[in-house]
Amino acid sequence: MSKAVHRRYVAFSDAHYAGNLVDGAFALKLFGDVGTNLSIEIDGHEGLFAGYSSVEFLAPVRGGDIVEAEATLVKKGNRSRTVDFELRVICRGSDDTGRSQVLESPLVAVRARGTAVIPADGTE
Template identity: 45%
Template structure:
């Protein structure tokens, strides 16, 4: 199936906890954006995210890190679309070196995985 990917730099605005730690809910927001694009490509409509059935946070994310969020539709019903998501850290901030230091990671670090269901009402499906 088709895969959608977005890449975002986490900013100090995303940091919610001490030490510039980013709230895990930010990853779910990225997954929501990926799901929206998947539904637009599949059905010509943004649809609605109904529920997550699994969310696992695997590694911390900090302000300055670059996160790549990917997702794909793994099964379909008449109006439901089951999706799987993965967020990976691809660039890590290095504030201990300098305020602007960062490293590209040769091997991305998986920071979150999830699966959930979206719905596009039959009347809204254009494809």
């Protein structure tokens, strides 16, 4: 099974809602980045994302957090790739003072499954 992992600090400027909450699109953008990484490693091409078959928002992501986005290849067709995504909070910001703590167990914030397609001739 192939996988790619990215880590990122969530800036307070990424938060748009009360309680320093970050919108769900933030996770989907990270999934796009880590999915592209996975496609390049597997196929030598960044691929084209066709869509999500499921997305679950399970826990909040906040400014000050450090998150880990993971893409795992589930199924490889001739040109299609089914990929599972998971976004985990691994450090939680305590407040806007810069204090933070490493979580004992990562908090799964978002899960998704999607399909990427590799062009037949390597072009778009």
